[in-house]
Amino acid sequence: MYTYKCVQTAKELHGWYVVKNRRECTAERLLINPYNGCSVGCFFCYARALPGNFELFHKENTIFVFENFPEVVEQQIQNLNVASCGYLSPVTDPFQEIESQFQLSKKIIEVFLKYNIPIEFITKCKIPDEIIQLIKISDSDDKNTCKKHCFAQVSVLTTNENLRKILVPNGASVDILFNNFKRLAENNIFSVCRIDPILPYITDKKEDLKEIVFRAKDNGVKHIIASVMDIPLKIYDYVMQKIKEYFGTSVYYDYKKLYIEKIGYLNAKLDYRMKIFDFLRNLCDKANLTFALCMEYRIVDEDTYEGLNKIFMSSTNCEGIDIPIYVRKPTEKKFRAVDSCDGACLNCVENKCGIEGLAQGKSYPKGFKLKDYKRFSEKFVESFTMKLL
Ligand code: SF4
Ligand code: SF4
Numbered sequence: 001m002y003t004y005k006c007v008q009t010a011k012e013l014h015g016w017y018v019v020k021n022r023r024e025c026t027a028e029r030l031l032i033n034p035y036n037g038c039s040v041g042c043f044f045c046y047a048r049a050l051p052g053n054f055e056l057f058h059k060e061n062t063i064f065v066f067e068n069f070p071e072v073v074e075q076q077i078q079n080l081n082v083a084s085c086g087y088l089s090p091v092t093d094p095f096q097e098i099e100s101q102f103q104l105s106k107k108i109i110e111v112f113l114k115y116n117i118p119i120e121f122i123t124k125c126k127i128p129d130e131i132i133q134l135i136k137i138s139d140s141d142d143k144n145t146c147k148k149h150c151f152a153q154v155s156v157l158t159t160n161e162n163l164r165k166i167l168v169p170n171g172a173s174v175d176i177l178f179n180n181f182k183r184l185a186e187n188n189i190f191s192v193c194r195i196d197p198i199l200p201y202i203t204d205k206k207e208d209l210k211e212i213v214f215r216a217k218d219n220g221v222k223h224i225i226a227s228v229m230d231i232p233l234k235i236y237d238y239v240m241q242k243i244k245e246y247f248g249t250s251v252y253y254d255y256k257k258l259y260i261e262k263i264g265y266l267n268a269k270l271d272y273r274m275k276i277f278d279f280l281r282n283l284c285d286k287a288n289l290t291f292a293l294c295m296e297y298r299i300v301d302e303d304t305y306e307g308l309n310k311i312f313m314s315s316t317n318c319e320g321i322d323i324p325i326y327v328r329k330p331t332e333k334k335f336r337a338v339d340s341c342d343g344a345c346l347n348c349v350e351n352k353c354g355i356e357g358l359a360q361g362k363s364y365p366k367g368f369k370l371k372d373y374k375r376f377s378e379k380f381v382e383s384f385t386m387k388l389l
Contacts, residue, residue: 002039002061004098009066013076015084015368022264024295024307026317027343028084028325028358028368029120032073034104037063038092040124041169043242044197046265047091049232054091058235063098070107076370077115081330081377082355085149085323085343086112086119095125097170109134116334117326118149120319122194124171127152127180136187144336149323151190153225154180158203159211166246167199178219185220190321193221196294197229198276200258200268201251204228206279213280217287223320226280227294228273230265263297263305270298277312290315317344325353330381355380 013030016023037057038047048058056062066072077083086108088094094105105121109131112119119135121127135150154177157167161174172180184191193216198204213224231239244252261267277293284291292313297305309318316322324341328334340352351359355376 002037002063002097004063004065006065006067008068009072011066011069011072012370013073013373014370015372018367022295022297022305022307023346023367024293024297024309024318026346027319027323028345029087030084030117030373031087031090032069032108033089033092034066034069034094034102034108035063035089035092035096035098036066037061039063039096039098040093040171042124042167042171043246044167044199044229044231044239046230046232048238049234050091058238063096065098065102066104067102069104070111073108074111074114077111077117079377080373081328082373082380083115083117083326083335085326086117088119088121093123093125093171094121095123095127095131099128106131106134113146113150115328116144116146116336118146118151118323120151120153120323122153122155123180124155124168124177126172126176127154127183129183132183132187132189136189144334146326146335146337149321149337151192151319151321152180152184153192153194153319155194155196156212156216157195157197157199158208159215160208163203167203178215181216181219181221190223191221192223192225192320194225194227194294195280196225196227198226199229200272201254202247204276209276209280210283213283213287213289217289221289223290223292223315224280224284225292225294225318225320226277227296228268228276230263230267231259232265233262236266261299263299267297273308277308281312281314285314290320292318292320294318316342325355325358327353327380 015028016025036053047054053064088105099105109119135147137147156177158164159174164174181191195212243255258268259266281291292315293309296308300306322342324337324343326335326337338353345358348359
């Protein structure tokens with residue numbers, strides 16, 4: 001049973017959290033969490049290890065609903081002239097049950113579209129029809145519509161419905177998840193299938209992974225993202241007890257032996273992960289799909305980690321679609337895409353947008369905050385990049 005608590009908020013949009021220079025996300029995003037907590041109920045959920053409201057979410061199943069967040073987001077966007085694609089939501093499912101009552105995700109999508117800034121979402125639930133209608137390109141949209149850069153990511157961990165009910169108890173059924181892809185493709189919306197996370201010895205059989213990839217492809221997916229489950233130290237005992245309870249003592253001991261690499265969270269051994277990623281990359285190559293990993297690293301030395309996308313990613317951007325940065329003149333309401341930009345700031349050398357700091361994000365080792373976007377916006381107004389418009 002979940003309980004809901006409505007709260008007012010003044011929290012700010014921000015970019016990726018970067019810890020110890022670990023960053024694999026190629027493109028910038030504006031991260032948006034309208035809810036703190038998630039009723040989808042995955043036992044391995046990383047949000048269970050987060051501080052603040054998330055502690056109550058984990059202990060008492062309390063979900064915090066930031067009722068006024070769409071208005072707050074709009075006020076913040078009004079003060080920007082540089083914006084990246086919105087991302088709903090890094091630590092909760094935007095289409096969990098409570099969304100049908102409060103519709104905060106929908107309202108935030110409407111705000112982004114109002115200013116012509118693209119937005120993406122990730123879900124393990126059914127994508128509401130009205131959301132697909134909102135982000136699909138319609139006859140009345142002009143050629144500069146940001147909708148061409150709106151897209152959806154759906155996480156599919158298994159094709160076994162009984163297993164799905166254990167792993168993602170209040171998420172959508174396997175059939176509904178694959179039907180999400182079909183509905184997106186029918187409306188020409190780019191979609192990503194995330195096999196994320198892969199649970200060792202539980203959802204990692206080659207035949208099962210192959211079935212996910214090909215069923216996703218058959219339903220219109222063009223890009224696959226994968227990651228092997230990490231275990232935050234804070235919830236290690238909780239996760240391991242669940243593994244024992246659902247999958248038995250033998251799997252529990254296998255996990256004890258496998259999870260020995262500490263890269264922020266506890267990670268499965270590198271050779272185990274590499275074998276899976278190698279298999280998936282080859283499979284995607286054969287299936288003519290692009291492939292990338294999400295936040296997978298190897299330890300170089302105590303303080304240095306190397307992202308594995310260097311080896312395994314076959315797309316320009318890890319999310320499989322190139323979304324440029326969006327800018328506007330202060331006198332205009334709507335943003336426009338910077339034409340020459342593929343959005344891969346992490347690997348960008350030319351910095352054609354001229355927005356100092358975005359390329360490779362080196363001057364901002366902890367990630368971008370709203371104040372950084374404001375500074376980019378001020379500089380942008382003064383700088384030659386106005387010519388880009
Ligand atoms: S859907 Fe995502 S945010 Fe929700 S419980 Fe599962 S892992 Fe956590
Ligand atoms: S031009 Fe380069 S630095 Fe500027 S937004 Fe695009 S990818 Fe990022």
